[in-house]
Amino acid sequence: MEYSEAKERYIEAWGSLGSSWGVNRTMAQIHALLMIATEPLSTEEIMEDLKISRGNANMNIRALLDWGLAKKVLKPGERKEYFATDKDPMVLATQVAKERKKRELDPIIRLLEEVSAVQGEGKEVKEFKKVTADLKGFAKQADSVINTFIQSNSNWFFKILGKITR
Amino acid sequence: MEYSEAKERYIEAWGSLGSSWGVNRTMAQIHALLMIATEPLSTEEIMEDLKISRGNANMNIRALLDWGLAKKVLKPGERKEYFATDKDPMVLATQVAKERKKRELDPIIRLLEEVSAVQGEGKEVKEFKKVTADLKGFAKQADSVINTFIQSNSNWFFKILGKITR
């Protein structure tokens, strides 16, 4: 396969994968581009490569910075901003886990805390309490696992992989 | 909190959570409803409770069946179809993991297999090969973990939780 074709397919796939991971298509594509870049890229270069507008590029670069998935790189003597990403997949996974936990798991646990304390004695209410309490318990276990994952170094994953498959 | 308020908030939250987990809002809301139902529900009951059209209800019930997140229940002597879901959060998690693996992880691994075999010797090509190979390796490890998770019984989660937090 030609490099240009491979690159195109990889960026497109990463983009659609991104959508199902809570980051929008363009954001994921910019990330994909930074992953394979041999040096930091400027907004202009990103615009050109992905054929997107300045506004779009700017917005999504900000979002990547916000998610901790890209960082600003300043070249000495240059005014323009360049961007780069950490290329270790584990760092990526950790960062995504951290952000999604904050944006999704934490709020749902808080909500389940609230609604599982509902008043009443009827059959429906009892079932509701049981189900939401079970979900809350599960969500908290998931939270523990994710916290452990986030806090530990990049060998963690492979260490437990060893343990559980032994 | 009143039951009606708690129920509303829970269904709304589950719906928006769903979006970020690859299932659409209505699909997640129907699932939420089935989770707290004390008996199987008909399409009519779902339409009424969530105030959605027949077409919408039907489509999303099919999608839930397709994801393995709901099952048909036939009441003897009745023609109408009823639907129910497994209420164990672990069963839910397993099912979602299984489907998302099939829909997302498996395809991306296949793509990475292909594109990491790109031809060429330049700096860009070398970097591309390295990055995509790393991603592929990571994706395969993730695949192992998920497979173990899917195959094992519901105690698995707590067992490894014990191991890794020890």
Add this chain to the structure above:
DNA sequence: CATAACTTTCAAATATTATTGAAAATTAAA
């Protein structure tokens, strides 16, 4: 300060995705 380089904003335009509802299809019972 004035200018130019660069970044950010945001209202309007587009594109994408979800929803409706009525008609068509299916199926069970009469």
Add this chain to the structure above:
DNA sequence: TTTAATTTTCAATAATATTTGAAAGTTATG
């Protein structure tokens, strides 16, 4: 077979999300 209950389909519509691009904002430099 006919009828009626039920489910499915799908084109039209509505809702949501993304993208554009030009104007406004910012900041370094002469």
